[in-house]
Amino acid sequence: MVNSLKLETKDTDLLGALQNFFKSLLGIDEIQAILVPQILPMKNMVMPVLISDPERLDGVDPLSPAFPMNGAKIVSKLTRKPIGGKVAVVLRPCEIRAFIELVKLKQGHMDEIIIIGIDCLGAYKNTDYFQYVGEDPKESTQRFYESVLSGNGASLENVELAPACKACEHPVPEHADILIGLFGLDIHKHILIQTQTEKGKKITDNLELPKMGEPPERKTAIENLIAERIDYRDKMFAETSAATDTLEKLTAYLANCINCYNCRVACPVCYCRECVFVTDVFNHEPSQYLRWSARKGAIKMPTDTVFYHLTRLAHMSTACVGCGQCSNACPNGIHVMELFRTVADRTQKGFNYEAGRSLEEFPPMSEFREDEFDEVVGIS
């Protein structure tokens, strides 16, 4: 099933080679369209674009350090019912893992899509990307991947990777049908095309790409990167735990929250059509506020902020893939991702579960057995 192939990049640059590769996929095995990040012709911004016409593939830019939204939500929109054709979707590893969670939650299916995962170089926060990107977004992307892949790091012009990316221990896609490998390769000569499933192999068999072995440098590069990320992640866990270990501190941590619910909207795995927090349940009687204020002496307005975040932690931390879009979407700079990842680490370990790890494992809140977790029962 695993089949390693070589994609030449000698005659063009990396983005050009990827563009040609995507072009060659259209039409194979009834692939009708490709969902891939592209520089928008109307603005210097990179967004997912669903492309059917091969001529419109100019400007595809899946390596840009822009990550405006988690694409799993888009793929869920495309696959919640039969789509009537095949679509290849180019995703970051965290987007694939989020989509796996959504499939398990019955919010999409895998049948009509081919997942193409690219080694993830990370991304900047939205506001940082705007600061970084110049007049020529393609050139900005080139500078970014050249720097990262030549070992000079992702910090350019005083802009650093988003904390979620710095703490990400999954830079290489798992569960992609086709993986595009960049780490540990000489990207000016060739990159790696690796099939991870039968579906992927069936497609690449049509491409007549030469075989190649996986170079040992790749393994080392990936191991080093993951070790660095885990280091950062564990420090982040410790700092966040210390910053929130009492209700008082948690309240301070979330003090800027204005109930905009952007974090929930941006979250790829928060999938309820209607969130309880926007229903009439939270349209309190005006007199309720007075009663709260009288009982507690003073209440911070708007109310229900700590309640909202704790509830969201309970409802979806077991599905959190750590993509960081919650922090990206927060208008007031609350470190939402850090809090969610720290709690998710505990809740997922508590159920021996890891979001996005496998399609077969049931989400913790959807599987129940007679004989389990006896330690939480009883009052002794």
Place this chain on the structure above:
Amino acid sequence: MENFEPSIIAFVCNWCTYTAADLAGTSRLYYPKNIRLIRVMCTGMVDPQYIIKAFLEGADGVLVSGCHPGDCHYINGNYKARRRIKLLKEILPQFGFESERLRLTWIGASDGIQFAEIMQELVSQIKALGPNAAKLKMVI
């Protein structure tokens, strides 16, 4: 602290623990008035949100109590409750809520005596823990 009377919210299922509370009452058994029973059809309908809300409103303890494993009127509602309690016990202690404030028990319909005993024991345990820090906080 001597005079601390905790408020404890108990979500009890219609078919087992509520019936046991009823039995305790008709048998004229004593149990402390600190327990506020909320009857639900099944512990499987107790969303973690209800428990979080109770704590943020100042409850000193929350009990969820339903049928023994295998006895659930809806086959597996109590197993769902158990996973949710497990989940909350992973989350809440991280923010300073003592794990002992949240309890899950199985009390069957005929266990009136056990119901009264468990409530007395629970109240004395929560009294020992002291008041919930959320009581006077300016957040909901």
